[in-house]
Amino acid sequence: MSATDTATHLYWATGCTSCLRVKEFLERTNTSFVSHNVVRTDGTTADDDVEASVGIQGVDPELMDEMAELGLPQHVPIVRRGEEWADGKDLKNVAELLDIDYDAEPLPVGELYDRLTILLETTQEYLEYLPDDELETHIPNRPRSYADLVQHIYSLPDVFMMHEAGVPMTGVPRMEHDWDHNSKVALRTYGSSVQGRLDDWFESTGQTCDWSETADVFWGQPTKHEFFERTTWHTGQHVRQLEWVLQEVCGVEIENPLDDALWEDLPMPEKVWNDN
Template sequence: MADIAEAERIRLFWQPGCTSCVKIKELLTEAGVEFESVNILTHPTGLDEMQRRGIMTVPVVFKGEEMTFGQSLDDVAAFVGIDRKVSRLSMEELARKWTYFLDKASDLIEQIPDDRLNERAFHGRPRTVRELSYHIFQIPDGFVTSQETGLEDTRSITNVRFDHLKTKDDLLAYAKTSTDRLKKWIAQMPADIGERRVKTYYGEQPLSGIFERGTWHSGQHTRQLDQIIQDATGAATAIDQRVYDGLPMPKGLWD
């Protein structure tokens, strides 16, 4: 019986501030799925286990010794037995929302107090405000590069440190380049492109699903940056809350 229980034991490896991590915790909890929460930054053996298994990124969901990456909510739901029936926005609507988030994030970067750039964005994770800011734009950078070159593992773009981006001017220049590339790709996308299947490091996926994830991934980090600005300056939110409608946004902000 113990072996059977171990084979069915569900564990979620995650870290604070990670968009998919927050969402999957909520997905499992709301569906009544019992799971062990393994914060790799605080768990005594969590990070070591990931490294031993050759896993480079979170979130990852284990069921016994089987595992699935957490980049696709549909994959996670199927893996743990959740009947997830949701409708996805059109590519055109997703495009409007994604570019809205990117434009808004650029505006927010301009408002970051200079002395906050290299402070932690959130106490529970060693990521600075500067790193959070450019990560918002690494996401479309990775997406467009994958479309242009066939790159399957975009973590070589989205999960690396851009130490050359040191100032707000550096961040804004990268933000503009990345946003302009995405807008150009959107302007040229065929009507049926969302139906195409694309190879990724977490399996073959519908392009519409990858595009949706890029949208709310950038959106969640823009939401985090917006909260940082609110806390630092006392300003009201800069984001029209209606833009979140139709997206699988997490309820939580950081964890």
């Protein structure tokens, strides 16, 4: 495929929250695009190094080769037009690439922190509903287990905290731990640790944080405020998915489901899952 064509191309993956978000953005702005889902369901996959780079299991080796030949990063979502591309995690850059108007301001930091706290507390509650024998069951259309999903929810604010401790976000986070996360006790402990460290930081160092500073991340040049906003809505999207799994797959009746007010003014996807 030539990089000189004028079509808009989207490289994305099933179950990827940023991919769903940028797809909805393109559809909402009436932007036609060629869709390239990098996840395969036939068992064919790229080598371990490529999968580690993408942060997704079951990726299509041919599409990964195509992206490499075009000089694209080995992660998704990526939007390409001709020889130029933008990381789909940053809608401002996508809008600039495609000459689309885009103007959005993040919610106040305190409001984001309050919502993130609710989301982490809700995940702890939802974890109790998950049947122990279902922890290794995969979510729809993607090789990610329920335990992986819960761990990923907690890892998002963890990555933010690591960034504030001086660790740059150089690639797709793959949290490596010396414990078996296919255990509700281990997941609960990890979640409590993340919440505790976030609270401690926010009540101390976070009070003097310059939120207008540029965050050191691989997908663009957002401010720390925008990075924290992304941490909040990204976490929220996965908690929505966990709630869906519990209700629609596991048949759990949740007494206090998520309040839609949590999503107001957050730049998150409208849908919970990709349709295709």
